[in-house]
Amino acid sequence: MSRLLDRLQEEIDALDALSLRRRRQIAETACAPEQTLTLAGVAAPRTMLGFSSNDYLGLAAHPALAKAWAEGAALYGTGSGGSHLILGHSRAHAQLEERLADWMSPFIPQARSLFFCTGYMANLAVLSALGGADAVIFSESLNHASLIDGARLAKARVERYPHCDVAALDAQLASCDAPVKIIVSDAVFSMDGNIAPVAELLALAKRHDAWLVIDDAHGFGVLGATGRGVPEALGLRSERLVLVGTLGKAAGVSGAFVAAHRTVVDYLVQRARPYIFTTAAPPAVAHALLASLALIEGEEGAERRARLLARIAQLRSGLKAVLPADGSAWLAESPTAIQPLIVGDNARAMRIMAQLDGHGLRVGAIRPPTVPAGTARLRIALSASHGEGDVARLVDALGEALFRPAKEAA
Numbered sequence: 001m002s003r004l005l006d007r008l009q010e011e012i013d014a015l016d017a018l019s020l021r022r023r024r025q026i027a028e029t030a031c032a033p034e035q036t037l038t039l040a041g042v043a044a045p046r047t048m049l050g051f052s053s054n055d056y057l058g059l060a061a062h063p064a065l066a067k068a069w070a071e072g073a074a075l076y077g078t079g080s081g082g083s084h085l086i087l088g089h090s091r092a093h094a095q096l097e098e099r100l101a102d103w104m105s106p107f108i109p110q111a112r113s114l115f116f117c118t119g120y121m122a123n124l125a126v127l128s129a130l131g132g133a134d135a136v137i138f139s140e141s142l143n144h145a146s147l148i149d150g151a152r153l154a155k156a157r158v159e160r161y162p163h164c165d166v167a168a169l170d171a172q173l174a175s176c177d178a179p180v181k182i183i184v185s186d187a188v189f190s191m192d193g194n195i196a197p198v199a200e201l202l203a204l205a206k207r208h209d210a211w212l213v214i215d216d217a218h219g220f221g222v223l224g225a226t227g228r229g230v231p232e233a234l235g236l237r238s239e240r241l242v243l244v245g246t247l248g249k250a251a252g253v254s255g256a257f258v259a260a261h262r263t264v265v266d267y268l269v270q271r272a273r274p275y276i277f278t279t280a281a282p283p284a285v286a287h288a289l290l291a292s293l294a295l296i297e298g299e300e301g302a303e304r305r306a307r308l309l310a311r312i313a314q315l316r317s318g319l320k321a322v323l324p325a326d327g328s329a330w331l332a333e334s335p336t337a338i339q340p341l342i343v344g345d346n347a348r349a350m351r352i353m354a355q356l357d358g359h360g361l362r363v364g365a366i367r368p369p370t371v372p373a374g375t376a377r378l379r380i381a382l383s384a385s386h387g388e389g390d391v392a393r394l395v396d397a398l399g400e401a402l403f404r405p406a407k408e409a410a
């Protein structure tokens with residue numbers, strides 16, 4: 001046994017030596033821009049202003065959702081008691097699925113939806129169920145890990161296509177004679193913030209008789225006039241569309257859904273193992289999500305989206321004014337809440353992150369292999385609950401860090 005343990009420990013030590021060991025911060029307070037965080041065993045609790053949450057609309061600690069959650073628990077108890085096929089499927093789950101199907105019906109004829117415990121599981125389910133042995137999955141090269149793992153779980157052959165390269169994908173599809181073709185892409189890329197060319201992908205799906213699976217984890221709630229995400233923002237409509245939306249980010253709760261033509265959803269209920277062989281999420285979660293959807297599509301949601309857009313514009317114009325003229329740091333072209341500041345090498349990204357930390361600001365540094373070599377970045381994620389003063393603090397601190405490295409300043 002100790003030899004097995006030693007092997008694991010060596011690997012952890014090697015990560016440590018490369019400064020790649022991951023550590024978890026403990027959040028002592030609710031999700032909000034200002035949070036008290038503890039790095040267990042390393043540092044005492046500190047109150048930090050964070051720019052790395054996925055709570056894009058600031059709903060994760062909204063009192064109306066906490067109230068709906070409590071109400072759901074009073075109505076249904078805490079546990080679902082079983083899987084969706086074996087008594088775990090409550091009225092709250094069914095209502096949520098009806099609402100989400102309604103929401104997505106402008107984009108998908110005869111839409112139905114299926115609720116999952118997490119987006120990770122939804123992606124495993126869709127790709128493993130649709131991607132049988134006679135299928136080929138065409139996977140965008142910057143896809144989220146859950147889509148990569150879903151493609152691995154599928155019996156289908158997997159072909160990657162270059163980032164946003166519609167012409168290359170067209171050629172790959174043309175030279176494929178598999179009876180089932182599946183194009184799969186993130187709608188908003190999680191490390192870059194840019195939006196995939198989804199309308200063009202849909203045109204390819206039509207031309208080559210393929211499914212188009214779109215993971216809108218970062219667009220749902222945020223993009224489109226009523227927050228329905230990339231399909232609403234781009235005005236898509238097709239029975240080939242299989243949409244995955246996550247409900248733990250902008251929706252502020254937990255879970256995910258697949259929306260698709262009713263035949264696809266019926267099929268998933270029969271065949272998707274990550275749907276079938278797991279306990280249904282607590283009904284109270286679905287009950288709280290109904291309240292979240294009402295917020296998102298209503299006036300408050302519109303106000304929150306407008307506030308988020310104002311913070312995005314403020315950050316972009318503020319940073320552009322302080323970026324070094326030599327082009328050694330630049331802001332990626334992103335219209336979304338994800339705003340990466342690319343600074344080049346790992347050491348520089350880590351140094352800037354440490355300097356921000358000194359100012360009580362938390363921004364994630366993303367390094368290769370998560371992103372291509374030479375494009376280490378600070379991944380700034382904005383939320384409707386950030387104030388104008390919060391963004392101004394970040395812009396000031398970044399301006400200083402980019403021009404006055406800590407060593408020289410000291």
Ligand SMILES: *Cc1c(COP(=O)(O)O)cnc(C)c1O
Nearest residue numbers: 118119120144146190217246248
């Ligand atoms: C977060 C995320 C997921 C996973 O969703 P969870 O509900 O957190 O499991 C899937 N895809 C993308 C692109 C994501 O960003």
